[in-house]
Amino acid sequence: MSYYITTPIYYVNAQPHLGHAYTTIATDVLARHMRQRGEDVFFLTGTDEHGEPVADAAHAQGVTPQELADRNAERFKALVPVLDASNDFFIRTTDAEHQRRVQEVLQRVHDNGFTYKGMYEGWYCPRCADFKVENEILEGNRCPIHEIVLELHQEENWFFALSAFQERLEALYAEHRDFVMPPARYNEALSFITSGLQDISLSRKRLKWGVTVPWDPEHVFYVWFDALLNYYTALGYARPGEDLTDRFWPATYHIIGKDILKFHTVFWPAMLMAADLAIPHHVFVHGFLLGADGRKMSKSLGNVLDPFQVIDQFGTDALRFYLMRDVAFGADGAVGMEAVTARYEAELANDYGNLASRSIAMITRYRDGVVPDAPTDPALAAEFDGLCERVSALLDRAEVHTALEEIWLRIRRCNRYVEERAPWTLARDPATASQLDQTLASLAEGLRVISVLLAAYMPTSTSRLLDALGAPDTSIAGAAFAPTGGGRTVSPLEPLFPKR
Numbered sequence: 001m002s003y004y005i006t007t008p009i010y011y012v013n014a015q016p017h018l019g020h021a022y023t024t025i026a027t028d029v030l031a032r033h034m035r036q037r038g039e040d041v042f043f044l045t046g047t048d049e050h051g052e053p054v055a056d057a058a059h060a061q062g063v064t065p066q067e068l069a070d071r072n073a074e075r076f077k078a079l080v081p082v083l084d085a086s087n088d089f090f091i092r093t094t095d096a097e098h099q100r101r102v103q104e105v106l107q108r109v110h111d112n113g114f115t116y117k118g119m120y121e122g123w124y125c126p127r128c129a130d131f132k133v134e135n136e137i138l139e140g141n142r143c144p145i146h147e148i149v150l151e152l153h154q155e156e157n158w159f160f161a162l163s164a165f166q167e168r169l170e171a172l173y174a175e176h177r178d179f180v181m182p183p184a185r186y187n188e189a190l191s192f193i194t195s196g197l198q199d200i201s202l203s204r205k206r207l208k209w210g211v212t213v214p215w216d217p218e219h220v221f222y223v224w225f226d227a228l229l230n231y232y233t234a235l236g237y238a239r240p241g242e243d244l245t246d247r248f249w250p251a252t253y254h255i256i257g258k259d260i261l262k263f264h265t266v267f268w269p270a271m272l273m274a275a276d277l278a279i280p281h282h283v284f285v286h287g288f289l290l291g292a293d294g295r296k297m298s299k300s301l302g303n304v305l306d307p308f309q310v311i312d313q314f315g316t317d318a319l320r321f322y323l324m325r326d327v328a329f330g331a332d333g334a335v336g337m338e339a340v341t342a343r344y345e346a347e348l349a350n351d352y353g354n355l356a357s358r359s360i361a362m363i364t365r366y367r368d369g370v371v372p373d374a375p376t377d378p379a380l381a382a383e384f385d386g387l388c389e390r391v392s393a394l395l396d397r398a399e400v401h402t403a404l405e406e407i408w409l410r411i412r413r414c415n416r417y418v419e420e421r422a423p424w425t426l427a428r429d430p431a432t433a434s435q436l437d438q439t440l441a442s443l444a445e446g447l448r449v450i451s452v453l454l455a456a457y458m459p460t461s462t463s464r465l466l467d468a469l470g471a472p473d474t475s476i477a478g479a480a481f482a483p484t485g486g487g488r489t490v491s492p493l494e495p496l497f498p499k500r
């Protein structure tokens with residue numbers, strides 16, 4: 001089965017920050033998990049480089065928009081391997097191939113009769129690249145986000161006939177209740193639609209930094225149309241000489257933050273309908289990471305969690321784990337360095353790291369480093385019954401947080417098992433040798449299954465551990481608890497999560 005998953009493409013007028021890392025990591029967990037299941041996966045991320053904010057930022061810095069885009073796109077590109085994200089392609093909307101395909105698709109929208117020329121007058125925020133409607137405008141005609149004074153713009157635009165898609169969008173939502181997830185976001189998007197759709201600007205005349213409108217070259221496309229199409233255009237040129245569109249379109253999942261819901265759940269499917277293209281299966285909308293004080297993260301409030309600092313201190317796996325563990329996927333959540341440290345110590349070092357090191361140490365000490373080829377304990381095996389299926393089903397719905405909790409419960413169960421069985425006591429009496437064999441075989445097996453399931457979350461640590469267990473295979477078929485220990489030889493393991 002093909003599985004095509006995307007992150008938003010990030011604006012190059014700012015620096016990469018934790019919010020970007022969060023979406024990219026969650027998307028990567030899903031992509032890696034699906035690869036473990038043997039699915040045909042394509043994972044896309046990239047940068048959004050056109051539009052007024054970029055042109056303005058470049059102007060302020062005395063460089064061309066292309067120079068600014070080139071410089072900042074590199075920063076976003078460099079972040080991907082730092083996060084250990086396994087994307088298959090990195091798209092930049094300034095790629096010539098992307099721009100050509102944007103023109104092709106939107107020409108079709110035009111030919112299909114869904115565009116018209118009109119006069120637009122409204123209050124415009126250049127930083128948002130957005131016209132504000134009445135109920136959004138702050139006192140003194142200011143932008144609700146940037147608080148700068150809005151500009152009254154009157155200009156000739158091409159319009160996209162969004163209102164023509166009211167009924168088809170309502171039908172889409174009625175037939176596909178999981179088009180937008182989680183359900184609260186589905187309701188939000190649907191109520192936006194049912195409250196009545198207005199046509200939207202498709203082009204800008206004043207601006208030069210964008211994709212030229214092919215049927216009216218004095219205009220460039222409004223940046224959101226150019227940006228959304230990245231999900232489609234990338235498949236056409238990600239692999240030189242090969243067109244992946246038929247193999248991967250429509251996308252399985254767009255993972256986005258709640259700030260860009262309207263664009264992905266209303267404008268985007270309408271645009272695809274207008275171009276006779278298939279609609280993606282799901283848009284998963286996650287919440288916002290907040291400062292530890294529960295307020296919006298901002299440098300001036302001093303409550304920003306810096307992903308690079310977490311990585312320097314605790315490692316990439318710890319950042320990935322922390323973000324998937326501490327914030328329910330879909331909800332807002334406060335994050336901070338104290339919580340990172342607490343989870344690192346209690347859960348990574350103590351729960352998982354300790355289970356790994358003591359299991360391997362006991363196999364080494366009591367059985368010369370060989371996992372006994374003895375029957376595993378049916379009581380412990382029962383605790384793993386259906387686990388792989390449950391985790392898979394949760395990740396089918398992009399529930400990265402709940403799936404991780406399922407896995408963690410088994411880590412805690414295995415630690416209790418060690419205490420219950422007290423292998424150090426069993427080792428003292430030759431009469432309990434077979435019980436010790438069973439205990440060690442069961443622990444090795446539990447640890448192996450857990451690590452296969454955790455591999456999508458923490459690829460580096462799990463791979464070290466699985467290598468030490470002599471069982472490096474991470475395919476999902478291996479996530480079933482085996483009836484015997486297997487007789488594999490273990491090797492020494494440096495602490496996975498050393499004290500910091």
Ligand code: ME8
Nearest residue numbers: 008009010011019020023048227228256257288289
């Ligand atoms: O909106 N918490 O780009 P952008 C969680 N270019 N996620 C956050 C976050 C936070 N505090 N802050 C940002 C754009 N994000 C457009 C998208 S797509 C066709 C075009 C994440 O650089 C989250 O995924 O502002 C959010 O949707 C995205 O970054 C916005 O990135």
